[in-house]
Each structure stands twice: as C-alpha cells, then as structure tokens.
Amino acid sequence: MRVVFWGSPAFGLATLEALLDSRHHVVGVVTRPPRPKGRGRKARPTPVAEAAEAAEIPILAPRAPRGLEFLAALETLRPDVSVVAAYGAILPAEVLELPPYGSINVHASMLPAYRGAAPVTRAILDGLEETGVTIMRMEAGLDTGPVLLQEVEPIRPGDTAGSLTERLAARGASLVVEALDGLESGDLQALPQDESRASYAAKVAAEEAEIDWRRTGREIDRAVRAYDPWPGAWTTWRGERLKVYRVEVVERDTRAAPGTVAALAPRPVVATGDGAVALVELHPSGGRRMDAADWARGRDVAPGERLGGR
Helix, strand or coil, rough: EEEEEEEEEEHHHHHHHHHHHCCEEEEEEECCCCEEECCCCEEECHHHHEEEHCCCEECCCCCCCCCCHHHHHHHHHHCEEEEEEEECCCCCCCCCCCCCEEEEECCCCCCCCEEEEEEEHHHCCCCCCCCEEEECCCCCCCCCCEEEEEEEECCCCCCCCCHHHHHHHHHHHHHHHHHHHHHHHCCCCCCCCCCCHHCEEEECHHHHHHHHHHHHHHHHHHHHHHHCCCCCCCEEECCEEEEEEEEEECCCCCCCCCEEEEEECCCCEEEEEEEEEEEEEEEEEECCCCHHHHHHHHHHCCCCCCCCCC
C-alpha cells in the first residue's frame, strides 16, 4: 500500500523504519515544523523529518494539518492509508478519512486504558506490572477508535519512561506492518473499545515532577523513573533545583522528617514518608548528571540537611 507516515519525536522513528523495510511504500511524511532547540535556540527539524530527508521521502510540515492548501498537497501523494505515531496534533475528520483505508495510530498502552498524551509515564507512576501497545483506527475522539491489534509489554523493575517507550516503539513498529498486511488482505477486523474500562493519561507538566518526600520510598522511586528523561524528577537543595534521575529504596526506619538527609555513606540517604531512598544519580543546577555520592562530597552535604520545600 501507499503510506503517508505522520510522526515527530523519536517514538515514531521505529515505525517509519519498519515501514521503509516492508513491502509497503512510504510516499510521504507529515511532521511538525522545525522548533528552536538548544542554547542557541536554532530551529531544528524533528527526528522524523531528519530521517525522512535522509531517505529522500517528500516531507510536509504544516503549522496545522488542515486547510485547502494542505489537503491538496496530501491528495497529490495519493495515499492508500495514513499511519500515525506521535505526530503531536489532532487530525481533522477530512484528513483522517482522505485515504481509502483510513488512518491508523500506534498508541503506547493497552486501550481503552491510558488514552491520551502520557500513557507510559502514567503507567509507571501507577505501579503497573505491564502495559502494551495498540494499533487502532483513528476517529474524532481521543484514542477512542476501534482496535486492530494489541500486544502486552511487561514493565521491568528498573524501567524508566525512556527505556519502556523504546521497547513499546519497537513492538508498535512490527504491529503496524502486520496491521497493514491484514487490512490489505481483508483478514483483519477492528473491534470496538469497551468504554467502561476507559482511563486517561493526562499530559505531563514540569511542575508535577517535584518530588514529594512525604510519599513512600517506592512511590518516589516510581516517580523518578516515570519522569526520566522528561521533565526529570526534581527537588530543591539550598535554594537550587536538583534533578534526581535514579534512586534505590532503602528498607530502614530513619525516624527523620521526610526530605532529611539521614546518612551519607555509601550514598546519600533521604528520609521519606515511609522508609527512605538512597540517591544514586543527580543533575545539579548548572552542572551535569553525576553520581550522587560525588555530588554530596563535592558540596559538603551534611546529615540533617533538608531537600525540598514540603
């Protein structure tokens, strides 16, 4: 089939690569426009745009995927189907329905659970033991379309949002090709979602990643992993923001107020609402990611100091 691929961040790269390696023909890529990044704030294309350019695939990067001019450009590609993987904008009905086979989406959860923008982060925060990936037909609602294929993926004890997303992207990529084959042959049927089981994964805001030391050690460990790589779990120390990228749960009664540095060796140990966590990897303001023990030694951290403002 002639495929138009829609994607922007790195999550979509695995799907694009799988499509390029399949018997289907990617006739165009739609992605978000270049955005300022880095210290110089220079506009840079999305990861998907860079990959499409390298593969010499026509690229469309509209500010919004609508309007007569954009629809005309899309029609000239003569797509049989649209495949969407983290494009980053809502597609209007006239765009979804333009290809004869419609539009299908790669979503990083077992729909109808965790519809919305941040299914991976929310699944880790909630302490799930497994999640998965869904290939669905797209419609006007938010991730409400009928399901074509699904596959479960375990959430490992040390998983971050980054590591789990990478595995889900790979699983979704292989499922997309399988779905296209099934749609073309007519052997694949879509099943409606069970609305009674629906839940939503709201977009992550940077401020919500502040560590609440009153939570249990296990909850803090999940939060640190869920917000890695973005926005990064954070706390404050001596008035400066301190990002926390890895902790280990410590089974001990510190009898100290939550957020208190209770010990320094072999790693800094911080009291929580129930137990404690050892700080393993940090990113101090103005510095680099580093070993927490090196940070504590280099900054003369003392037992009894408090992290955070809660």
